[in-house]
Amino acid sequence: MSARVLDGVAIAAEIKEEVGREVRSLAEAGAVPGLTVVLVGSDPASEIYVRSKVKSSAELGIASNLITLGVDTSQAELLGILQQLNEDDAVDGILVQLPLPRHIDTRAILEAVDPLKDVDGFHPVNVGRLTIGQESLVPCTPAGVMQVLQRSGIAVRGRDCVMVGRSDIVGKPMSTLLLNAGATVAVCHKETRDLREYTRRAEILVVATGVPGLITPDMVAEGAVLIDVGINRLDRREDVERLFPGNAAKLAAFDKRGSVLVGDFAPQSYLRSSAYTPVPGGVGALTIAMLMHNTVKAARMRRSLPTDVLEFA
Ligand SMILES: NC(=O)C1=CN([C@@H]2O[C@H](COP(=O)(O)OP(=O)(O)OC[C@H]3O[C@@H](n4cnc5c(N)ncnc54)[C@H](OP(=O)(O)O)[C@@H]3O)[C@@H](O)[C@H]2O)C=CC1
Numbered sequence: 680m681s682a683r684v685l686d687g688v689a690i691a692a693e694i695k696e697e698v699g700r701e702v703r704s705l706a707e708a709g710a711v712p713g714l715t716v717v718l719v720g721s722d723p724a725s726e727i728y729v730r731s732k733v734k735s736s737a738e739l740g741i742a743s744n745l746i747t748l749g750v751d752t753s754q755a756e757l758l759g760i761l762q763q764l765n766e767d768d769a770v771d772g773i774l775v776q777l778p779l780p781r782h783i784d785t786r787a788i789l790e791a792v793d794p795l796k797d798v799d800g801f802h803p804v805n806v807g808r809l810t811i812g813q814e815s816l817v818p819c820t821p822a823g824v825m826q827v828l829q830r831s832g833i834a835v836r837g838r839d840c841v842m843v844g845r846s847d848i849v850g851k852p853m854s855t856l857l858l859n860a861g862a863t864v865a866v867c868h869k870e871t872r873d874l875r876e877y878t879r880r881a882e883i884l885v886v887a888t889g890v891p892g893l894i895t896p897d898m899v900a901e902g903a904v905l906i907d908v909g910i911n912r913l914d915r916r917e918d919v920e921r922l923f924p925g926n927a928a929k930l931a932a933f934d935k936r937g938s939v940l941v942g943d944f945a946p947q948s949y950l951r952s953s954a955y956t957p958v959p960g961g962v963g964a965l966t967i968a969m970l971m972h973n974t975v976k977a978a979r980m981r982r983s984l985p986t987d988v989l990e991f992a
């Protein structure tokens with residue numbers, strides 16, 4: 680079977696186009712949506728992501744603001760900044776980039792963001808609302824996966840879905856969205872005794888573990904849809920050779936940049952699928968598009984404007 684590549688970049692571009700139209704109509708009504716990103720410390724990966732969020736905002740006409748804080752910022756200082764942002768009427772969306780330095784209690788910070796401005800969808804109020812199927816701000820990566828499925832004509836209702844990973848930011852909200860959409864969902868993790876027993880049964884297999892090449896062809900049902908959320912940077916040539924035997928393009932990419940990005944699926948498993956999301960260029964591209972979507976949604980919610988015009992998450 681020849682597998683279809685689900686082009687995350689193209690789908691993200693389509694969504695950004697739609698969100699851009701919403702931004703312009705809000706701006707005409709005098710309500711330019713505003714997004715503030717808070718970055719504590721200087722993790723290089725976080726700096727890249729944050730820059731790309733600010734750049735996308737600018738492209739769409741969202742007023743973005745980046746607050747960069749030193750790695751020694753105290754939890755109390757960060758809470759004080761969040762309180763100011765919660766009260767600032769020009770700020771529709773607040774995102775605190777994760778991971779935070781170890782001396783800061785991540786949960787305490789996520790709970791300090793006004794749920795109406797919580798564009799990550801990580802506040803317990805939004806988690807709860809999602810669970811009971813009420814309108815909420817939905818975590819960007821899982822919401823992006825639902826967009827990929829929907830816009831690629833892949834039905835979810837009644838299908839057997841397996842989610843590998845149970846984190847609060849990807850695995851759990853992803854399994855909730857699939858369940859709410861009518862799928863039968865199994866959620867697997869490190870303590871799952873026989874992972875293959877589950878993955879082999881999946882018609883739609885979503886994997887977010889951060890383990891490069893975890894899912895091998897023997898773990899995939901013929902014709903399954905594979906959604907690879909994992910983003911792993913390989914910086915040793917022998918790891919690239921092991922995961923991509925005979926793949927000249929990946930090796931060339933490695934030799935050019937000194938590292939490559941890979942997902943959680945061994946590439947040979949794609950051959951058994953009917954469709955799959957590549958890494959890079961798959962789910963990752965959707966995350967930022969959905970952040971832009973959530974910022975506009977937050978702007979509309981806070982002004983009691985209808986959100987159904989853009990309700991696709
Ligand atoms: N595309 C995007 O936009 C995004 C991509 N990511 C990427 O997705 C991946 C996951 O992120 P995140 O959810 O934050 O990661 P976490 O580390 O928080 O969670 C990983 C999950 O995978 C499970 N897991 C790990 N190893 C195995 C294994 N060998 N077998 C079965 N389950 C396993 C863990 O199980 P247990 O709970 O038992 O420990 C855990 O539930 C990462 O690669 C990350 O970079 C993340 C966010 C956005």
Ligand SMILES: Nc1nc(=O)c2c([nH]1)NC[C@@H]1CN(c3ccc(C(=O)N[C@@H](CCC(=O)O)C(=O)O)cc3)C=[N+]21
Nearest residue numbers: 728774775776777778799819959960961963964966967
């Ligand atoms: N509060 C918070 N919210 C987040 O949403 C959040 C976070 N913290 N911390 C880190 C993770 C990771 N994340 C990604 C964003 C964009 C890409 C992305 O654009 N990926 C592209 C390009 C990747 C590249 O070339 O480097 C791709 O996969 O094709 C990936 C991953 C958001 N996260």
Ligand SMILES: [Mg+2]
Nearest residue numbers: 781783784785
């Ligand atoms: Mg912590």
